[in-house]
Amino acid sequence: MEKLRGRVWKYGPNINTDVIIPGRYCHITDPKELARYCMADLDTEFIKKIKPGDIVVAGGNFGCGSSREVAPLSIKASGIGGVVAPSFARIFYRNAINIGFPIFESAAAYEQIDEGDEVEIDPDTGTIHDLTKGTEYKAAAFPEFLQTIMSRGGLRGYAEEELARQSAS
Amino acid sequence: MGMTITEKILAAHAGRDRVEPGEIVMVDVDVVLANELSAALAIDEFKKIEGATRIRDPEGAVFVPDHFTPNKDITTAKLVQRVREFALEQNARWFEVGRAGIEHCVLPQNGIVGPGQVIIGGDSHTTTYGALGAFSTGVGSTDVAVAWAIGQTWLRVPPTVKVTYHGRLRPWVTGKDLILYTIGQLTVDGATYMAMEFHGDALAELPMAGRFTMANMSIEAGAKNGIFHPDDITREYLGSVGHNRYTEFRSDPDAAYERDVEIDAGTIEPQIAFPAIPENTRPVTEAGTVEIDQVVIGTCTNGWIEDMREAAHVLRGHHVDPRVRCIVVPGSQEVQRQMVKEGLMEIFLDSDCIVSTSTCGPCIGGHMGVLGEYEKCVSTTNRNFVGRMGARTAEIYLANPAVAAASAVSGRIAHPDEVASPVAAG
Numbered sequence: 001m002e003k004l005r006g007r008v009w010k011y012g013p014n015i016n017t018d019v020i021i022p023g024r025y026c027h028i029t030d031p032k033e034l035a036r037y038c039m040a041d042l043d044t045e046f047i048k049k050i051k052p053g054d055i056v057v058a059g060g061n062f063g064c065g066s067s068r069e070v071a072p073l074s075i076k077a078s079g080i081g082g083v084v085a086p087s088f089a090r091i092f093y094r095n096a097i098n099i100g101f102p103i104f105e106s107a108a109a110y111e112q113i114d115e116g117d118e119v120e121i122d123p124d125t126g127t128i129h130d131l132t133k134g135t136e137y138k139a140a141a142f143p144e145f146l147q148t149i150m151s152r153g154g155l156r157g158y159a160e161e162e163l164a165r166q167s168a169s
Numbered sequence: 170m171g172m173t174i175t176e177k178i179l180a181a182h183a184g185r186d187r188v189e190p191g192e193i194v195m196v197d198v199d200v201v202l203a204n205e206l207s208a209a210l211a212i213d214e215f216k217k218i219e220g221a222t223r224i225r226d227p228e229g230a231v232f233v234p235d236h237f238t239p240n241k242d243i244t245t246a247k248l249v250q251r252v253r254e255f256a257l258e259q260n261a262r263w264f265e266v267g268r269a270g271i272e273h274c275v276l277p278q279n280g281i282v283g284p285g286q287v288i289i290g291g292d293s294h295t296t297t298y299g300a301l302g303a304f305s306t307g308v309g310s311t312d313v314a315v316a317w318a319i320g321q322t323w324l325r326v327p328p329t330v331k332v333t334y335h336g337r338l339r340p341w342v343t344g345k346d347l348i349l350y351t352i353g354q355l356t357v358d359g360a361t362y363m364a365m366e367f368h369g370d371a372l373a374e375l376p377m378a379g380r381f382t383m384a385n386m387s388i389e390a391g392a393k394n395g396i397f398h399p400d401d402i403t404r405e406y407l408g409s410v411g412h413n414r415y416t417e418f419r420s421d422p423d424a425a426y427e428r429d430v431e432i433d434a435g436t437i438e439p440q441i442a443f444p445a446i447p448e449n450t451r452p453v454t455e456a457g458t459v460e461i462d463q464v465v466i467g468t469c470t471n472g473w474i475e476d477m478r479e480a481a482h483v484l485r486g487h488h489v490d491p492r493v494r495c496i497v498v499p500g501s502q503e504v505q506r507q508m509v510k511e512g513l514m515e516i517f518l519d520s521d522c523i524v525s526t527s528t529c530g531p532c533i534g535g536h537m538g539v540l541g542e543y544e545k546c547v548s549t550t551n552r553n554f555v556g557r558m559g560a561r562t563a564e565i566y567l568a569n570p571a572v573a574a575a576s577a578v579s580g581r582i583a584h585p586d587e588v589a590s591p592v593a594a595g
Contacts, residue, residue, distance in 0.1 A: 014357055014446060018554040023533030026206050027237060027245050029213060041556035061358035061391060065552060067293040069210055069309035090362050090393055091293055094323075095309035145193045145323065155323075156218055159315040163220035166319075 001123040001150075004081035004102060006053035010115040013059025015042060017071040017092065026068055031077035038074040052079035055121065057113050060085060063092025069099065076101045082121060084109050084128060084139070097146050100154035104128060104139035112137070123150075171421025173329045174396055175364040178304040178418050182287045190328040190427070198229070199286040201316045204272055204529075205234035205245070207291025208252045210310035211317070221318035223259065230261035230317055231281060233272035236529040238265075241536040270501025270527035273297040273385060273469040277377075278503050283407055284399045285416035289313070289322055294469050294551065296388050300380035301407065302399040302417060307388065327364040327393045328427035330355075334369035336435025340591035341584075343479070344379025345471060345549065345569035347371075348386045349440040351432065353450030361391030363427060366420065371434035372397070377406045378473035385470050386551050389447040441547075441582060442567035445555045453572050456582040462544040464495040464577040465558075466522075466570050468532045471549035472500025474507045476570040481513040483574035483589045484520040490580030495522040496531060496538045522577070534559040547576040 019042040021034065028034050039046035056075070062085035063071060072095045075083065082102035096103045102123050109128050113119065117132040126139035142150065149155055172180065172187055180188045182196035203211055215221055224230045232252060240246035256263040262281070269275050273294055276282045284302035288295060293307035308322065316322045332351060352359075365387045372380070380397050387395025397403070399417045407413065438452040466480045477499060489495040497517050499505040505527065508514045517524050525531075531538035532550040540546055540559030546566065548558065553565035568576070571585040578588050585591070 016552075016554045018552065018557045022556050023236075023535050024539075026533070026535075027209075027248050029209050029248075041561050061361060064357060064391060065293065065554060067207065067291055067295075067307040067309055069207070069291075069311060073210075087358065087361060089358070089391060091307050091309060094312065098309060098311035098315075143193050143325070149323075155311050155315050156214065159221070159318050160219045162319050162321075163218070167220065 004053065004055065004121040004123065006051065006055050006081050006119070008055050008057050008113055008115055008117045008119055009050060011042065011056065011058040014061045014064055015058050016065035017063055017068050018065055020063065020071040021068060021074045026070055028070065031073055034070055034074035035077035038078040047078060050078060050080060053081045054079070055119050056080055056083045057110055058083065058085045059110060060087040062088050064089035067091045069095045072096045072099055072101045086110050097149055098155040100150060106137045106139045109137040170425055171423040173364065173366060173420045173424040174302065174398060174418045175304055175329055175366065175394060176326060178285055178287060179324060179326055188326045190326050193323055193325050195321045195323055196287050197320060198289055198316045198322050200229050200231060200282060200288040201313055202231045202233070202272060202276065202288065202290030202292065202295060203313050204236055204292055205238065205249050205252050206236050207310045207313055208232055209248050211291060211313040212252065212255045214311050214314035215317055218314065218318050224261055224317040225320040227260045228262065230259065231276060232256040232261055233264045233269055233275050235269070235271045235527070236533060237535050238528060239526060268502060270499070270503065271469045271472055271529060274472055274500030274504065277301065277381070278410055278501055280410040280412035283412040283415040284403065285418055289316055293388050294385050296392065296395050297381050297385040297469065299384040299387065299394050299396040300377060301403055302397060304394055304396065306394045325362065327362055329364040329366050330360050330428040330430060331366050331368060331426045332430045332432065334371035334432050334434040336371050336433055338371055338434055339438065341439045341571050342437055343569045344375055344382040346437055346440045347434060348383040349442055349447070349450045349567060350437050352386065352390045352447050354430065355390045356448045357389060357446055358391040360387070363392055365390065365392040365395045367395065367397050369434070376475050377402060378475035381473065382470055389551060439569055439572050439584065441572060442553055444553050444564040444566065447553060447567060453568065453582065453584045459545060459566065459582040461493060461547055461576055461581055463538065463540060463546040464493060464573050465498060465531050465538060465546060465548040465550060466495070466573045467498030467500060468529060468550045469500060470551045471570050472498060472504060472527070474504050476549065477504065477508050477513050480570040480574040481516040482592055483571050483585050484522065484578065485516050487520055487578045487588060489521040489577045493577050493580055495577040497522050497524045498531065499527055501527050531558060533557065547573050547582060549573050
């Protein structure tokens with residue numbers, strides 16, 4: 001996978017899906033429109049200030065709350081390259097993997113990286129490089145099965161192979 | 170080494186003798202639930218899956234539009250139309266306005282969910298059915314689409330936190346108070362990626378409604394699933410809804426737990442979770458003076474007939490404070506019918522409540538009771554996040570139905586003792 005590089009926007013712990021994409025926008029399915037409301041109830045300036053490729057670094061339990069897949073979809077569509085956090089709420093975690101949106105688990109990165117830092121992330125190795133500070137962090141490795149899903153761009157690729165295998169046998 | 174009930178159900182659905190916490194397994198799914206929001210995205214995804222044309226198990230694919238229904242506006246009406254067309258074309262199970270309600274009440278009441286099953290749903294509160302001894306968890310839309318296509322889903326086997334409640338529950342204390350208290354103890358990520366297994370003599374007489382509430386809100390501690398062992402109360406309930414063929418699983422005495430939490434339930438008072446995180450709990454008696462603008466009683470967390478009885482018991486002979494709007498949201502058409510039979514509808518209307526159609530509307534700030542700037546609401550729902558029920562500046566306080574009803578009458582957060590006497594134990 002291609003390396004991610006961008007400026008860091010930093011938020012606290014327990015960022016829930018209601019503030020990432022409030023319920024009043026959850027009937028929207030078009031990613032471009034979803035992007036307009038990304039982080040609407042967390043940071044009203046978010047969508048105006050970010051640039052494509054920027055990285056969100058946040059506290060633990062990121063994405064807790066609702067199962068709404070529009071939460072990672074809206075972040076992905078906003079142009080954010082990936083999210084780094086000590087831990088992710090489990091539904092957000094699987095949604096991100098299933099739609100092929102890069103997430104990285106690292107407590108040290110959250111503690112030490114500051115807003116505005118320039119970071120580079122290698123998704124293949126999980127190495128997070130803070131170019132501003134000259135520091136490096138290693139994200140927790142994904143289990144092999146999840147790496148397979150991610151390398152296919154999401155869960156759909158897995159399902160297609162499974163269906164092909166079944167129809168062949 | 171023995172296995173937990175969660176591990177046993179997952180092993181049985183993975184075609185394995187045993188599974189270990191942390192490993193990822195592909196499991197057969199018995200029921201795939203979707204509401205109109207998760208279904209809309211899932212349908213788009215399903216249509217992109219090469220080789221997928223039909224839902225593999227249409228009988229196990231359940232659709233319940235409930236978030237913005239009865240349709241809030243033209244946009245949501247079109248969304249539901251799209252989901253309806255797909256569900257009917259696929260011969261899936263479709264429950265709509267007039268024959269439905271809120272998904273997490275509709276599925277149990279129609280005998281669709283039961284012990285030993287693996288259930289996934291495009292809604293985080295799918296954890297509700299763990300109350301029946303099922304493995305049940307919320308997933309996203311892509312998961313729903315793939316489960317429709319291949320009949321399976323991937324799951325990381327969760328370690329289990331065992332929560333045991335000792336003692337005899339005090340008056341007014343319900344499943345809602347037990348789970349709020351527990352979330353306060355564990356915090357909102359205390360059980361992240363884990364199963365929460367509920368035990369203890371304090372739960373022996375807890376009605377299904379209270380168990381559904383506890384399993385429903387296990388997600389608010391971050392849990393993957395919340396689960397009870399089936400007992401006579403479970404079996405009687407299953408018989409009443411015609412769910413008669415099932416396999417009961419039980420945790421082995423030597424099963425390994427990630428963590429043991431012992432709770433002295435006999436000392437717990439009715440709880441209230443202050444804004445804006447469900448772990449921010451305290452006894453109602455320590456709430457101080459908090460004047461309120463709105464009360465919501467019901468929805469998927471507390472929309473059962475038992476909840477309606479508790480609220481009506483407190484409201485009987487009283488009026489909602491003139492500055493407060495009290496919105497009662499039965500969990501389903503079935504609950505509403507029973508409310509009419511038992512005369513509860515009259516009590517709510519006489520006490521100046523509005524009885525709404527069954528919908529998730531107010532809980533997600535969608536419609537039917539959205540909060541304005543700086544308004545305060547006591548709600549029996551499950552989340553008090555910023556902006557959840559409307560304006561970002563609005564405040565949500567989570568409580569049980571009796572506390573919510575007493576607060577509606579008092580115009581401020583109130584203990585039910587201030588308004589009524591408790592019903593006899595049970």
